Amino acid sequence: MFDSHIELTNPGIEFQPANEIELLSTDINVKSLMICASWCNQNPQCRTFDYQSSSPLRCRLFEGGSSTGTQVNSSSPTSRLGAISYYPELYSAYNQSCNRCQQSRYLLCVNDRCQCPPNTFWNSSMCSNQHYSGLTCQADDWCRQDLNLTCFLPTNTCVGEAAATSTGTTELAATTTNILAAATSTGTTELAATTTNILAAATSTGGTGVAAPATN
Numbered sequence: 001m002f003d004s005h006i007e008l009t010n011p012g013i014e015f016q017p018a019n020e021i022e023l024l025s026t027d028i029n030v031k032s033l034m035i036c037a038s039w040c041n042q043n044p045q046c047r048t049f050d051y052q053s054s055s056p057l058r059c060r061l062f063e064g065g066s067s068t069g070t071q072v073n074s075s076s077p078t079s080r081l082g083a084i085s086y087y088p089e090l091y092s093a094y095n096q097s098c099n100r101c102q103q104s105r106y107l108l109c110v111n112d113r114c115q116c117p118p119n120t121f122w123n124s125s126m127c128s129n130q131h132y133s134g135l136t137c138q139a140d141d142w143c144r145q146d147l148n149l150t151c152f153l154p155t156n157t158c159v160g161e162a163a164a165t166s167t168g169t170t171e172l173a174a175t176t177t178n179i180l181a182a183a184t185s186t187g188t189t190e191l192a193a194t195t196t197n198i199l200a201a202a203t204s205t206g207g208t209g210v211a212a213p214a215t216n
Contacts (some may be wrong), residue, residue: 004041004105006083008033012052013081014074015062018132021147022064030059037082038214044105047084047129054078068129074189088125095122119146131158 017023032035033051034107036059047065048093054076062064062105071081078118086106093107093114101107101114106127108117116127121141130144137143137151143158152159205215 004043006037006082007085008187009071009081010076011080013071014052014076014079015048015060015064016070016072016082017062017064018068019064019144019147021144022062022069024061024063025093027038027059029057031057033080033082035059036061040082041082045109045119047086048081050074050081052076052079063129065129068132087125091126094127107131117143133160 024043025039027036027039028038028140030051034193036049036051039059040049040061045063046061048062050062052061052074065083065086086089089118093104094116096114098112098114099107101109104114106117107114109115111126114123119130120127121130121139131137131142131149132144132147133149135143136156137158138156138199143149148161148211149158150161153158153166
């Protein structure tokens with residue numbers, strides 16, 4: 001079994017995920033809190049679980065952690081929440097050969113390299129839960145790609161495809177308008193300056209600087 005450190009709350013607390021997609025499983029008639037904790041520990045995607053020891057017995061596993069979900073009061077006084085602890089030292093084998101993470105629950109072997117589990121991203125020190133719409137990002141893999149979210153770099157924010165397209169179109173339209181306005185303003189100024197110069201030249205030469213219309 002993989003080693004991990006789990007922090008438990010007092011009774012009467014359960015987990016509320018930021019999105020229902022974070023619920024990995026719900027099992028009933030699970031006989032003990034330890035069994036529920038063990039199931040979470042064996043699943044690399046599980047970061048949080050809650051267990052209800054009164055009938056009906058219930059064990060729920062979540063891939064979300066404190067960065068995406070919250071602890072809330074439960075309607076069941078026997079419900080307890082458990083959260084697996086994460087810190088950078090657990091990820092020393094990241095991007096190294098798979099023999100370095102065979103006994104780790106925190107990294108998975110992908111293409112012969114130790115990589116982050118699904119729906120998490122490498123934040124330069126450890127694997128973190130991917131972000132939802134409106135949260136900050138630096139690259140697409142920071143956002144929940146299973147929800148079709150991407151990182152909109154002008155604002156470094158996770159957005160849906162429709163929002164990214166709409167925002168991009170709006171910014172393009174605004175940029176085009178500004179360019180046209182600047183061009184019009186500059187063109188008008190240059191035209192006025194050219195006209196002034198022509199009139200000045202005509203005056204200084206006694207009017208000969210401007211050609212008269214040809215007559216037959």
